[in-house]
Amino acid sequence: MLKTIMRMELKRYFRNPIYYxxxxxxxxxxxxxxxPYLTIRYFNQDSEIPALAEYSEIDDADIMEGYxxxxxxxxxxxxxxxxxxxMMDEYGFRPAEAKELTGKLEKSNLSFMEIAEYMESNYSFYGANTYFYESKMKQASAEEANHYIEASLKEHTYSNYFSRKYADYxxxxxxxxxxxxxxxxxIRDSKRDIYELLHTKPLKAWQYIIGKLFGGxxxxxxxxxxxxxxFDIIVMKNGKAAGFPVSFWDLWLAVILYILPNLLxxxxxxxxxxxxxxxxxxxxxALVLYMIYSNMGSRLEDGSFGYRIRKLAILVRFPDVFFETRT
Structure with missing residues (x-):
C-alpha cells in the first residue's frame, strides 16, 4: 500500500507543470x-590578472580572477x-606621524580587535578592524596563483572543491x-476524495502519511x-580541459551528505x-523562518561577522573562497 501511495504522489508531481x-x-x-568556478584555470602571464580597485570587487574576488x-x-x-x-586623509596626520603610529602598532603584536579598541579609545577611530578583513585577499602574480592552485589540488580534486560550492547553492x-x-x-488532503479513500480502503493513517512523505x-x-x-558532466569536461584532477563521484557524495538529509x-x-x-x-x-535561522550570520572568534553552522540547520553553506572550503 505504501508503494501505491508513493506512485500516486509521483504521478501528481509529474502531471504538474510547476514541477518542471x-x-x-x-x-x-x-x-x-x-x-564562475567553471572558468578556473592556470594563468600564462601576469597581464591576465586584473587589478581591482574597489573593496567590493576584491572582497568578491577568487582564484578565477587571480586573487x-x-x-x-x-x-x-x-x-x-x-x-x-x-589617519592622513581624515585625521590630519603627516606621513611621518602615520608611519610612526603603524610602526608602533606593528611592533605591539596586537590582534585585529585589540588594534580596533586601541584606535577607538585613543583617536575615536571606529571600526579599524574592518581594514584587516578587507585585506584578506590579494592580487597574485601568475606564478603565485598557479602555485596556489597546484598546492590546493594536491589536497583534493577540483570536483571535490566544486562539489561544496555546488551543494551550497x-x-x-x-x-x-x-x-x-x-x-x-x-493540499488535496482536505478534499472529499481523499477523505473517502481513508475511510473506504484498508489503509492506515500512518501508511498514507509515510507514503506521501516518501513520494515527495x-x-x-x-x-x-x-x-x-x-553538472557532473560539465565539471568533468571543464576540469579535464583545464588539466585538473576530477572524480565523477564528488558531486554525488556532496548531495548525499548535504542535500538529501536537509530535504528529509x-x-x-x-x-x-x-x-x-x-x-x-x-x-x-515556518520553513522560511527556519531557512533564515539556518543562514544567519554571527560574530566569529576574530571579531568579524560571518557564517557559522547552526544546530539542526536545514542549510549547509560554504561561503569561503573556492579552494578554502572545508567539510
Whole structure:
C-alpha cells in the first residue's frame, strides 16, 4: 500500500507543470552562481590578472580572477597601511606621524580587535578592524596563483572543491523549491476524495502519511539527481580541459551528505505541521523562518561577522573562497 501511495504522489508531481518549471529555475539559478568556478584555470602571464580597485570587487574576488588569500602577515601589513592612509586623509596626520603610529602598532603584536579598541579609545577611530578583513585577499602574480592552485589540488580534486560550492547553492534553491512543491503534496488532503479513500480502503493513517512523505522525497530526489548528473558532466569536461584532477563521484557524495538529509528534514517538518494543523499552508512561513535561522550570520572568534553552522540547520553553506572550503 505504501508503494501505491508513493506512485500516486509521483504521478501528481509529474502531471504538474510547476514541477518542471521549478526544476528548470533551480538548475539555472545554481548554474548562475557556480559558473564562475567553471572558468578556473592556470594563468600564462601576469597581464591576465586584473587589478581591482574597489573593496567590493576584491572582497568578491577568487582564484578565477587571480586573487588568493593573503597570509596573516600580509593581511596585517595591508590593514595597517590602510589605517595609516585614513589617519592622513581624515585625521590630519603627516606621513611621518602615520608611519610612526603603524610602526608602533606593528611592533605591539596586537590582534585585529585589540588594534580596533586601541584606535577607538585613543583617536575615536571606529571600526579599524574592518581594514584587516578587507585585506584578506590579494592580487597574485601568475606564478603565485598557479602555485596556489597546484598546492590546493594536491589536497583534493577540483570536483571535490566544486562539489561544496555546488551543494551550497543547490541547497538554497532546492529548499525553496521543496517548500513550494510540498504544498501540493498535502493540499488535496482536505478534499472529499481523499477523505473517502481513508475511510473506504484498508489503509492506515500512518501508511498514507509515510507514503506521501516518501513520494515527495522521491520527486525531489529525481530533480536533484537530474541536475547533479548535468553538472557532473560539465565539471568533468571543464576540469579535464583545464588539466585538473576530477572524480565523477564528488558531486554525488556532496548531495548525499548535504542535500538529501536537509530535504528529509524539510519534508518531515512539512508533514508534521500539515498533520498538526490539517493544512499545509502554515508550514510555508515556518520553513522560511527556519531557512533564515539556518543562514544567519554571527560574530566569529576574530571579531568579524560571518557564517557559522547552526544546530539542526536545514542549510549547509560554504561561503569561503573556492579552494578554502572545508567539510
Amino acid at each position: 518549471i521549478g526544476a528548470i529555475v533551480v538548475a539555472l539559478g545554481v548554474y548562475n552562481n557556480v559558473s 588568493i588569500p593573503a597570509s596573516k602577515e600580509e593581511q596585517y601589513a595591508m590593514g595597517l597601511e590602510k589605517i595609516g592612509q585614513v 543547490l541547497g538554497v534553491y532546492i529548499i525553496f523549491y521543496a517548500i513550494l512543491m510540498f504544498a501540493f503534496l498535502f 522525497m522521491a520527486a525531489m530526489g529525481f530533480v536533484v539527481g537530474m541536475i547533479t548528473l548535468l 528534514m524539510v519534508a518531515s517538518v512539512y508533514t508534521g505541521i500539515a498533520v498538526l494543523f490539517k493544512n499545509p499552508l502554515p508550514a510555508v512561513p
